[in-house]
Structure formats: structure tokens, C-alpha cells
Amino acid sequence: MGAVKLQNVCKSFGGHDVIKDVSIDINEGEFCVLIGPSGSGKSTLLRLIAGLEEATSGRVEIADRDVTDLPAKERDIAMVFQSYALYPQMSVRDNMSFALRLARRPKDEIARKIDDVAQMLGLEALLDRLPKELSGGQRQRVAMGRAIVRNPAVFLFDEPLSNLDAKLRSQVRGDIRDLHRKWQTTSVYVTHDQVEAMTMGEKIVVLRDGQVEQVGTPLELYDQPDCVFVASFIGSPAINMMQARVGAGGKTLVLAEAEVALPMPAGYDLRDDQDVLLGIRPEYLEAVTGHVDHALPATVHAVESTGSDTTVICNSPVGQVLIASKSRSDLAPQQKVFLRFTEGKEILFDKTTERRIVPAPRPVSSLADVR
Amino acid sequence: MKTSLPLRVAKFVVYAIILLIFVGPFWSIVMTAISGVSLKPGQLALLPQSPTFDNFKVAFLDMRVWRYLLNSMVVVSFGTIAQVVVSALAAYALARKKFRGAAIVSLLILSTLMLPEEVIAIPLYLVTIKQLPVIDTSIYNTYFAMILPVVGWAFSIFMLTEFMRAVPKELEEAARIDGANDWQVFGHVILPLIRPALGTVLIFGFIMIWDQYLLPLVVINDRDLETLPVALASLRSDPSITPNIIVAATLIAMAPSVIVYLLLQKHFNRGLMAGAVKG
Numbered sequence: 140m141g142a143v144k145l146q147n148v149c150k151s152f153g154g155h156d157v158i159k160d161v162s163i164d165i166n167e168g169e170f171c172v173l174i175g176p177s178g179s180g181k182s183t184l185l186r187l188i189a190g191l192e193e194a195t196s197g198r199v200e201i202a203d204r205d206v207t208d209l210p211a212k213e214r215d216i217a218m219v220f221q222s223y224a225l226y227p228q229m230s231v232r233d234n235m236s237f238a239l240r241l242a243r244r245p246k247d248e249i250a251r252k253i254d255d256v257a258q259m260l261g262l263e264a265l266l267d268r269l270p271k272e273l274s275g276g277q278r279q280r281v282a283m284g285r286a287i288v289r290n291p292a293v294f295l296f297d298e299p300l301s302n303l304d305a306k307l308r309s310q311v312r313g314d315i316r317d318l319h320r321k322w323q324t325t326s327v328y329v330t331h332d333q334v335e336a337m338t339m340g341e342k343i344v345v346l347r348d349g350q351v352e353q354v355g356t357p358l359e360l361y362d363q364p365d366c367v368f369v370a371s372f373i374g375s376p377a378i379n380m381m382q383a384r385v386g387a388g389g390k391t392l393v394l395a396e397a398e399v400a401l402p403m404p405a406g407y408d409l410r411d412d413q414d415v416l417l418g419i420r421p422e423y424l425e426a427v428t429g430h431v432d433h434a435l436p437a438t439v440h441a442v443e444s445t446g447s448d449t450t451v452i453c454n455s456p457v458g459q460v461l462i463a464s465k466s467r468s469d470l471a472p473q474q475k476v477f478l479r480f481t482e483g484k485e486i487l488f489d490k491t492t493e494r495r496i497v498p499a500p501r502p503v504s505s506l507a508d509v510r
Numbered sequence: 511m512k513t514s515l516p517l518r519v520a521k522f523v524v525y526a527i528i529l530l531i532f533v534g535p536f537w538s539i540v541m542t543a544i545s546g547v548s549l550k551p552g553q554l555a556l557l558p559q560s561p562t563f564d565n566f567k568v569a570f571l572d573m574r575v576w577r578y579l580l581n582s583m584v585v586v587s588f589g590t591i592a593q594v595v596v597s598a599l600a601a602y603a604l605a606r607k608k609f610r611g612a613a614i615v616s617l618l619i620l621s622t623l624m625l626p627e628e629v630i631a632i633p634l635y636l637v638t639i640k641q642l643p644v645i646d647t648s649i650y651n652t653y654f655a656m657i658l659p660v661v662g663w664a665f666s667i668f669m670l671t672e673f674m675r676a677v678p679k680e681l682e683e684a685a686r687i688d689g690a691n692d693w694q695v696f697g698h699v700i701l702p703l704i705r706p707a708l709g710t711v712l713i714f715g716f717i718m719i720w721d722q723y724l725l726p727l728v729v730i731n732d733r734d735l736e737t738l739p740v741a742l743a744s745l746r747s748d749p750s751i752t753p754n755i756i757v758a759a760t761l762i763a764m765a766p767s768v769i770v771y772l773l774l775q776k777h778f779n780r781g782l783m784a785g786a787v788k789g
Contacts, residue, residue, distance in 0.1 A: 224684040242689055
């Protein structure tokens with residue numbers, strides 16, 4: 140087991156900077172997810188940790204060892220590839236034992252390890268088959284098994300679930316989580332699927348254009364996104380963003396197009412006429428049919444229900460707005476509604492920098508008051 | 511729909527002509543070789559006259575075809591093996607390694623295909639008669655002179671390069687993470703996956719080396735080292751030898767190619783197809 144440390148890592152391909160000065164600390168035993176849209180450099184970053192790419196500058200440490208200039212085989216890592224990368228000409232057993240055989244481990248030790256891991260992953264009956272004779276899910280498990288038998292310091296996963304169907308994906312997601320809980324091996328997991336990131340990661344690193352946008356726990360990213368990009372990228376259905384202007388001496392947020400003034404959420408000290416972006420998660424909006432104060436008028440455009448969740452898509456003067464709820468909706472398209480904001484759930488961003496405006500902590504007058 | 515009689519007759523005639531064109535010469539070679547009646551130079555038998563296998567015996571023993579066959583065998587076996595080994599290693603470097611001037615190296619190898627062997631015959635001769643450094647001797651008039659020039663063959667290098675490029679990169683990366691070095695990646699991952707292509711270049715290489723005529727002619731000046739194609743040509747120019755014996759010797763010379771092709775035929779066709787599909 141070991142921590143992974145990236146310090147000011149840069150990588151460019153032929154003059155094009157793919158990774159720009161990235162520093163990340165992944166603690167020992169942590170499950171860290173790298174997430175970002177395609178082209179954000181998340182796979183390149185993983186390959187830099189794996190030693191499949193050489194960093195242009197910066198330092199990579201694994202288990203307190205500087206591995207920046209070491210080849211992949213000396214980094215004590217195991218990787219699960221998106222395409223699984225099983226050796227097609229070798230049986231499952233040979234695939235799993237390949238690393239141990241290269242390391243010239245004793246035969247009985249190899250056999251014992253393979254049997255243990257095969258049993259753990261339910262692969263006993265498949266040990267003598269070739270990869271082409273396995274289903275996608277089975278191949279995935281063999282790829283995991285191949286990584287596990289090595290007992291490495293760090294596991295690296297490169298979008299390992301993207302070739303599986305939805306049902307299998309959630310099952311394997313659970314399997315990987317259980318394995319991590321059991322082995323507590325440091326893991327770095329790359330995905331573009333934010334559901335995977337939210338459900339699996341203890342720490343999530345959001346990347347954009349080769350730079351780290353934010354590092355945090357899933358709920359930190361969800362509740363306190365540092366910037367508009369993270370707010371929009373994390374969460375499904377996506378956060379609602381609307382333009383607003385501070386009014387009434389900093390006491391209201393005016394949605395000009397809708398001619399609505401919302402009370403300023405607590406903790407913000409903004410000057411008059413400042414332009415901001417108001418973000419509100421779909422579950423913190425409620426559609427009511429009668430007129431209410433401080434609510435955004437809108438027209439229902441569509442109602443989407445998956446059975447357990449309902450998403451109402453509304454058209455409002457400030458653009459399309461999503462509302463999510465766990466209860467069924469009896470709203471119908473074209474119906475006029477008012478959208479009520481849950482107090483204190485608004486997230487404000489500076490309009491020019493798109494960074495979050497951090498509110499002052501809620502006032503606590505004295506310890507005695509708390510008691 | 512049933513084809514009409516005249517059409518069927520026409521088809522039959524066309525097929526018969528094609529058959530005659532292709533099989534005719536071979537048939538008359540076989541018939542001449544087993545004919546006991548001596549023919550004049552330029553003549554071939556269409557039907558066997560007093561059939562006998564004596565011609566083969568004379569060719570094989572008295573005309574020392576066994577010796578030329580042995581020479582050809584030595585050259586072709588070492589040549590083919592060395593060629594496949596060198597081509598596979600060169601192809602791995604071209605397909606997978608990033609190095610300065612890779613494109614130029616590739617172009618240089620390719621350009622050797624554009625030079626007819628007649629053009630390089632004299633330079634080749636001059637190189638082989640030179641005292642070579644390190645070994646401090648000339649390889650003229652040795653097996654090496656016939657083997658070394660055919661070891662590097664652009665065709666097999668390019669064929670294998672294309673096949674190696676088609677092997678997914680992740681497999682190589684997985685092997686590296688599993689602890690494999692270059693040789694282990696090559697031996698455990700790349701080679702087993704391009705086996706059909708290896709079979710194909712093996713056969714192509716075999717036939718190419720077996721058919722070498724100009725090279726042994728230029729670098730060998732010793733009857734005991736001559737290979738079959740060269741020896742057959744000199745037999746033909748000897749007026750005392752009847753065509754029956756020459757064609758018998760020719761048949762012996764053809765046999766190994768035919769046997770190798772028949773043995774590896776399935777492999778051969780599959781390899782060609784695979785190459786074609788991958789483009």
C-alpha cells in the first residue's frame with residue numbers, strides 16, 4: 140500500500156500541453172476518482188502515474204518513492220484497462236499469473252494465489268478458458284483478478300466499466316467498492332461518468348483542460364462547487380444557472396428578465412448592481428400552481444418520470460429550468476407554475492471569474508448561545 | 511435455369527484450353543522425365559515411352575543433383591530462419607519504438623524493394639570478395655555469401671510491421687505493467703499474436719530464397735557449393751546431357767517448394783487474407 144503524490148506535473152505532446160502543472164495528494168488506502176470531460180487529461184494523468192507516459196516536468200511519488208523516471212514495471216502498480224487488455228492467446232489462469240511468472244515466483248505460490256483470487260471473484264470455473272470465450276463482465280473480472288494477484292501498492296483503473304451494460308455496471312461498481320473496502324489498497328479511478336465518481340470516490344479530482352478544477356469529497360463537490368464548471372459537471376440532472384443582479388442595497392437578488400426579486404441568501408455581503416450567477420440544484424426548486432412571493436414564473440415544458448424520480452422541465456424567462464423530486468408529479472405540459480427556491484440552497488458565482496462567492500459562516504454569537 | 515447445350519460445350523472447350531495451357535507443360539515435363547527413350551535438346555515427350563525412373567537416378571547421383579539439393583537446403587533453411595528472425599525484430603522496432611529517423615529508416619528499407627537485383631549484383635560481388643573486418647576474411651565462395659544478402663528482406667519486414675501495428679497497444683502496456691521488458695513483451699505478447707503472419711513470411715521467404723539464381727551465380731565459384739537453380743542452368747548448357755535427365759533434375763528441384771506449399775497451404779492463404787483485410 141502506498142500514497143500517490145503528484146507535484147507540479149506537466150505533460151505536453153508535441154508542443155501541446157495536455158497536463159498543466161497538476162499537484163494531487165492521494166492518501167494511503169484512499170479511493171480517488173479522476174473525472175472530467177473527454178480531453179481533460181484524466182487518462183493521461185493516470186498513464187503518468189502508471190509510467191506509461193513520461194512527465195515533461197514535475198515529480199511523481201508512489202509509496203514515498205520518487206518514481207518519476209522509473210519504468211512501469213518498477214512502480215509496483217497494477218492497472219485495469221478500459222479494453223481489459225487480456226492476452227488473447229493465454230488462458231484466464233495464464234493471464235492472471237503472467238506477472239507472477241515473470242517475477243519467477245515459486246509455482247505453488249502462484250497456484251495458491253490464483254486459486255484464492257479466482258475464488259474471491261467467482262472465476263474458478265473459467266480458469267482454463269481463453270478470453271474470447273468469456274462475456275464482457277467475465278473479462279472485466281479477469282482483468283481485475285490479474286491486477287489483484289499482484290498485490291500492488293496502487294490500483295489504477297482506466298474507465299473499466301464503460302464497456303459494460305448499465306445493469307452489470309452498477310453490479311461491478313459495487314464489487315470494486317467491496318474489494319477496496321476489503322483490501323484498502325490505494326486506488327486511482329478514471330471515469331467520465333459522474334454517477335460512478337459520486338458513488339465510488341472517497342476523493343474526487345475534477346479536471347478540465349489538463350488542470351485541476353477542484354478536489355474534494357463527493358458531497359463537497361456537490362454542495363460547495365468552487366466554480367461554475369464543477370457545479371455544472373457534477374450532479375444529474377444538472378444544476379440550474381441563472382443570471383442575477385444584486386439589488387436593494389445587497390438585500391435582494393434580482394432576476395431581471397423575470398422581474399423577480401429573491402431575498403439574498405444569508406452570509407453574502409455583496410454590493411449593489413453586482414452581476415452574479417445564481418445556481419440552484421433541481422431538487423431545491425419546487426413548482427407550485429398558485430401565486431407565491433419570491434418565486435419564478437414558468438411554464439411546464441415536459442415531465443419525465445423514471446418511476447422513482449421525476450424531472451419537470453420548465454421554460455422560464457431566465458431560460459430552461461429543471462426541477463427534480465422523489466414524488467410523482469401531476470403537472471401537465473403548458474401549465475403555468477411558480478418555482479419556489481429552498482432557502483439557503485442557492486449557490487452564487489461571480490459572473491466574470493465564474494468562481495463561487497463564499498458566504499460568511501452563519502453567525503454564532505457566543506458559545507453560550509449554542510449550548 | 512438450365513444452361514443450353516452450345517453454351518455448355520463452349521464452356522467445356524474454354525476450360526479445356528485453360529487446363530491445357532496450365533497443366534500441359536507440367537505434364538510433358540513429368541512424361542519426359544520418366545521416358546526411357548532419349549530425346550533431342552528442345553524436345554519434350556507427351557506420352558511416356560518405355561517408362562523408367564532411371565533418369566532420376568542418373569540426375570540425382572551421376573549428375574550430383576543431391577549435392578546441389580543439399581546446398582540449396584542449407585542456404586534455404588538458415589536463410590529463411592535468419593530472415594524471419596531479423597524481419598520480426600526490425601518490424602517490432604518500426605511498429606512500436608519511437609526513434610529519431612524512423613521514417614527515413616523505413617523509407618531506406620522500402621527503397622531496397624525498388625532496386626532490381628541485377629543492379630546490385632556487381633556491388634554485392636565486390637563486397638563479398640573484400641576482406642571483411644572483424645572476421646578478417648572474405649565470405650566469397652561460402653554459404654554465408656548466399657545467406658547474408660537475403661537475411662534482410664523489405665517485404666517480410668513490412669508485412670510483419672503492419673501485423674504488429676494491428677496488435678492493440680494496451681496489450682503491450684499491460685505486459686509492461688506486469689513487469690515484462692522489451693524482449694518479454696516481444697516473445698510473450700507480440701509474437702504469439704502474429705503467428706499467421708510469421709507463417710506467411712516464412713513461406714514467402716522460403717520460396718524467394720529457393721528461387722535465387724543471380725546471387726549464387728555471382729558469389730559462388732565452386733561447383734560443390736552451387737545451388738539447384740545455378741546447377742540446373744549449367745546442366746542445360748551441357749550438350750551431352752539429354753533433356754530427360756534435365757527435366758528429371760528440374761522435378762527434383764521443384765519438389766521442396768511444392769511440398770512446403772502443400773504443407774503450409776492453409777496457413778499461407780489465411781495469412782494473405784488477413785493482410786488484405788487489414789490493408
